[in-house]
Amino acid sequence: MSDHQNNQPAEHVAPEVKIFSSGLRLGTGRTGDSGAANAVLSGGMDRLLATRLQVKALDYTPVELPHVTEDQIHQDHPRLKYLEPIRQHDFKLKDGVFNALQEGKIPFTIGGDHAIAIGTLAGVLEHSASEGKQVFALWFDAHTDINTPSGSESGNVHGVPLAVAQGHTEGLFEDFYPSQHFVQGPHSAFVGVRSIDPPEEELAQQAGMHLFRASRLKEIGPEWPVQIAEEVSELYRNSGASHFHFSFDLDGVDPSVAPSVFTDVPGGPSLAQALRFVEELMARVRVDSMDFVEFDPALDNAAGDGLRAAQMVVSKLVEGLRK
Numbered sequence: 244m245s246d247h248q249n250n251q252p253a254e255h256v257a258p259e260v261k262i263f264s265s266g267l268r269l270g271t272g273r274t275g276d277s278g279a280a281n282a283v284l285s286g287g288m289d290r291l292l293a294t295r296l297q298v299k300a301l302d303y304t305p306v307e308l309p310h311v312t313e314d315q316i317h318q319d320h321p322r323l324k325y326l327e328p329i330r331q332h333d334f335k336l337k338d339g340v341f342n343a344l345q346e347g348k349i350p351f352t353i354g355g356d357h358a359i360a361i362g363t364l365a366g367v368l369e370h371s372a373s374e375g376k377q378v379f380a381l382w383f384d385a386h387t388d389i390n391t392p393s394g395s396e397s398g399n400v401h402g403v404p405l406a407v408a409q410g411h412t413e414g415l416f417e418d419f420y421p422s423q424h425f426v427q428g429p430h431s432a433f434v435g436v437r438s439i440d441p442p443e444e445e446l447a448q449q450a451g452m453h454l455f456r457a458s459r460l461k462e463i464g465p466e467w468p469v470q471i472a473e474e475v476s477e478l479y480r481n482s483g484a485s486h487f488h489f490s491f492d493l494d495g496v497d498p499s500v501a502p503s504v505f506t507d508v509p510g511g512p513s514l515a516q517a518l519r520f521v522e523e524l525m526a527r528v529r530v531d532s533m534d535f536v537e538f539d540p541a542l543d544n545a546a547g548d549g550l551r552a553a554q555m556v557v558s559k560l561v562e563g564l565r566k
């Protein structure tokens with residue numbers, strides 16, 4: 244939607260955005276630094292984003308990765324992989340996100356796998372608790388990431404963050420939520436879902452979460468980005484929540500266009516449709532915090548299609564923040 248159609252003034256006031264970056268891959272069960280954020284911000288992207296945000300340089304904070312060796316995989320938990328190092332990493336990210344919000348900035352975390360969202364959402368929830376606000380979380384993703392820690396089949400922490408943020412802390416993440424403020428089931432929406440584990444399906448139904456599956460998008464046809472953006476913004480408006488967190492997982496896009504993800508599931512929207520959805524949504528909803536996750540340069544094809552897709556999404560997300 245153009246500014247004209249949206250009746251917004253031509254002059255934009257640049258929001259203050261604080262970018263966090265993380266090369267976390269432990270949430271997929273793999274050690275090492277993915278270097279994703281550096282790759283995404285390479286090739287002049289940092290300058291482009293700074294221009295879009297109308298600032299001289301990006302306020303850019305890398306979150307340090309703990310040094311981890313493969314023998315630590317089940318050191319802290321019989322099922323969840325690399326639990327303690329992920330907790331350490333995410334706790335730092337939580338503090339950063341919380342402080343950015345307290346300073347009136349929009350935190351944007353470029354991951355990293357989706358396990359980073361335990362940290363980002365914990366920071367968002369602590370901030371919102373201090374302001375008496377409820378949080379609405381939107382996942383653009385092939386998955387729902389609502390496995391409870393004890394219910395996760397794979398043991399990969401990137402499959403649990405939204406269950407944890409809904410209060411399924413199970414004695415493992417209590418220290419992340421001193422205010423015991425969580426995302427309510429009906430304040431969670433998912434767009435592009437096509438891989439959901441049976442316990443996740445059950446929890447989604449029980450808790451009243453809103454699933455916009457890939458099959459539904461196909462039924463609607465090419466105009467789904469407009470319709471779903473409208474439906475999500477309507478849900479948000481009627482929810483009583485007043486903080487909108489947008490978590491964009493690159494695997495939500497079809498793997499033929501974004502081959503650079505760990506858990507690829509065919510049958511997703513095209514890149515053009517995903518970008519259009521971001522645009523339509525952000526024309527309707529003021530996003531207060533964001534994540535971009537699951538891009539891994541090591542998994543990209545020789546043509547660099549994944550990097551291209553990642554940069555286009557990140558750039559569109561930042562563009563959407565202009566008000």
Ligand SMILES: NC(=[NH2+])NCCC[C@H](N)C(=O)O
Nearest residue numbers: 357386390397399401402506
């Ligand atoms: N953010 C992601 N890519 N999540 C994938 C999760 C896959 C699967 N449901 C699991 O829990 O292991």
